[in-house]
Amino acid sequence: MQRRDFLKGAAGLIAAAGSGPVSAQELNNPRNLEFLKIHWCYGRPKLRQNVYSLYNSNPNHPIIQAYRQAVSVMKGRPASDPTSWLYQANIHGTNTPAGSWPPGAPWSTCDHGFHFLSWHRMYLYFFERIVRAACGDPDFALPYWDYAPAANRTLPPPFRNPNNATNPLWDGTRPGMNGGGALPASAVDSTTCLVPLAFLGGGQFQGAVQGTPHNVVHGTIGGNMGGFNTAGQDPIFWLHHCNIDRLWEKWLAQGGGRVNPTANTTWMNTNFTFVDENKNFVQMSGADVLYTINQLNYQYEDPRTCVPPGGIIS
Numbered sequence: 014m015q016r017r018d019f020l021k022g023a024a025g026l027i028a029a030a031g032s033g034p035v036s037a038q039e040l041n042n043p044r045n046l047e048f049l050k051i052h053w054c055y056g057r058p059k060l061r062q063n064v065y066s067l068y069n070s071n072p073n074h075p076i077i078q079a080y081r082q083a084v085s086v087m088k089g090r091p092a093s094d095p096t097s098w099l100y101q102a103n104i105h106g107t108n109t110p111a112g113s114w115p116p117g118a119p120w121s122t123c124d125h126g127f128h129f130l131s132w133h134r135m136y137l138y139f140f141e142r143i144v145r146a147a148c149g150d151p152d153f154a155l156p157y158w159d160y161a162p163a164a165n166r167t168l169p170p171p172f173r174n175p176n177n178a179t180n181p182l183w184d185g186t187r188p189g190m191n192g193g194g195a196l197p198a199s200a201v202d203s204t205t206c207l208v209p210l211a212f213l214g215g216g217q218f219q220g221a222v223q224g225t226p227h228n229v230v231h232g233t234i235g236g237n238m239g240g241f242n243t244a245g246q247d248p249i250f251w252l253h254h255c256n257i258d259r260l261w262e263k264w265l266a267q268g269g270g271r272v273n274p275t276a277n278t279t280w281m282n283t284n285f286t287f288v289d290e291n292k293n294f295v296q297m298s299g300a301d302v303l304y305t306i307n308q309l310n311y312q313y314e315d316p317r318t319c320v321p322p323g324g325i326i327s
Contacts, residue, residue: 058305058306058312061154061157061259063315065159065164067156068170080144080148080155082147094292104119105245106243108242121242123136127280130261134302134305138297139287155252157252157258157313158255161201163198167193173191173192176191182249187236200229200233201230206221206224206264207264210269212272262313273299306319
């Protein structure tokens, strides 16, 4: 790509960013791929932060309080309400017989195979929007649980203290973890999963991260988290999956040929159904979740890859 073509493409994308989220077609235009190796800032992307950083700075941090409040509100809604706690959990999996589901409910649609990472990114995205509406904070972003440091391997205190049902973040089915038990180092080691260069295929990143830390953390926590059909009922589920989504960003940030599988049309174009904060049924595909900042308006505390456009083309 010639410099003049790069600047032309970058300028076009920046102009689009000024008026709203950029379309998948613009993002997938080969002329723009070089520019998109670096992310520009669209507005002020919401920042997903480490729950332990939040708690250590303030045990009653507003983000923790907002999540607690939203979970309480959602748990108070009937399961037939698409913005209720149980309805959202059941999108991942449910033991409720299909004949008893609300009309059109996209329950038990989790993909733990080919679309593992993309499906969960979509799921988190719409859940986060529902939480944002339920807590009344338009800037809310889900925290993530970075359990790699030894000091962070116990369940975050807001999820186990007080250890009773008056705490909306409490789940009484976690054997051992509610009492301060720690995840073993082997369960949270992401070193191996970040090594592969391929996203899909043999020895690929997606399969590696799904194994460790994803599966191992689920199984080690146990209880609701240990069951496919009940995992979404535990409030810690969403912070665990935010961390898995973050590892996807860390994998990409390493470079060295690590890219999303945009050449795979099945991965890019398969649609999945979710529900938004207004109870509308909505669909997304892999092509819609390639870039967290540009398409979904969020980034992580680590890695933080949002760069002002002027810093890119100057």
